[in-house]
Amino acid sequence: MTTKVAIIGPGHVGTDLLVKLHRHPGLEPVAVAGTDPDSPGLAMARELGVATTDRGVAGLVELDAFADVAVVLDASTAAAHTEHVAVLAPHERRLVALTPAATTSMVVPSVNLDQLTDGPAVGLVSCSGQAAVPIVHAISGVVAVHYAEVVASIASSSAGQGTRANLDEFTEATRQAIQRIGGARRGKAVTVLNPADPPMAMRVTVLGLVDALDDTRCAAISSSVEAAVTDVAGRVPGYRLKQDVGFRPIERDEPLRTLIGEASREHWEVAVSLEVRGAGDHLGTYAGNLDIMTTAALDVTARLGARDVESEVA
Known part of the structure; x- marks a missing residue:
């Protein structure tokens, strides 16, 4: 059974979603909503035979195709997402936010x-x-992570208006996920728009502060991180380690005490360097930031669709 899907926001992320959904065996894009009648993303949707509206979420719910929609993928902005939740609530559709809402x-x-x-x-x-939390989670599965810091660099040309508008929300959402899902006691996130030309692939550095390590625990952390990378790469083939996991002891200075609130133990830094390349479905392969989000959206949507089928059978 195919799960019918609608997209809000036909920018870079939404267009990449559209391409991936169009070839997915169990998901079908049937509607795309935007606010710009000249949007290239809406034009592509029309070429693929997908219903479109340039009246945003209000126009989406009026499309005939919306009656068949089970899941709505919101690739707009964090600010607009709040309105979308309110408009869609009476229609009882599942909503997946690709915005940091x-x-x-x-x-x-x-x-x-x-x-x-x-x-x-x-x-x-x-x-x-999406790129860093699996790594923090892998480290915290071996040792307690007192503090984790994530620095992500993405090509400026891959960041559309929605991404640029959401940078502050990206930072806060990533920090929360580092702690709530990754397992770090404290977290910090930084996103850099890299203006290099030609564009460079997405790079992510994850730094974790942990208690003193021995060779056995270093080996266990490396194995855990490598297993996490292999798992994510099964979804996003361009996701990979740039170098071996790094370890080094660090001094118990005042900044460290401020970060982790402890001064009586020796601490080590765990450093993980990642590269994320995309499939080139919409933009070039440098835009791994699109693929790691849209692939996650497809995974969640497929799971939601499977649950709906199970409910109907039950």
């Missing part, structure tokens, strides 16, 4: 897809969160 649950599929709740809205955090 405050929703009932946060999902990073490789970590907590099995814990997906039955609430009306699901949040996918951010591209940096």
Whole structure:
């Protein structure tokens, strides 16, 4: 049984979603909503035979195709998402936010897809969160992570208006996910728009502060991180380690005490460097930030669709 899907926001993320949905065996895009009648994303949808509206979510619910929609993928902005939740609530559709919006649950599929709740809205955090949280979770599965810091660099040309408008929300959502899903006691996130030409692939650095390590625990952390990378790469083939996991002892200075609130123990830094390349469905392969978000959206949507089928059978 095919799950019918609608997209809000035909920008870079929404267009990449459209392409991936169009070839997915169990998901079918049937409607795309935007606000610009000249949007290239809406034009592509029309070429693919998908119903469109340039009247946003208000126009979406008036489309004939909306009657068949089970899941709505919101690729707009965090600010607009609040309105979309209110408009869609009476229609009882499942809503998956690719914006860093405050929703009932946060999902990073490789970590907590099995814990997906039955609430009306699901949040996918951010591209940096999707890339980094599995790594923080892998480290925290071996040792306590007192503090984790994530620095993500994405090509400026891959960041559309929605992404640029959401940068502050990206930072906060990623920080929350580092702690709530990744397991770090404290977290910090930074997103950099890289203006390099030609564009560079998405790069993510994850730094974790942990208690003193020995060779056995270093090996266990490396194995856990490598397993997490392999798992994510099964969904996003361009996701990979740039170098071996790094370890080094660090001094117990005042900034460290401020970060982790402890001064009586020796601490080490765990450093993980990642590269994320995309499939090139919409933009070039440098835009791994699109793929890691849209692939997560497809994973969640497929799971929601499977649940609906199970409910009907029951």
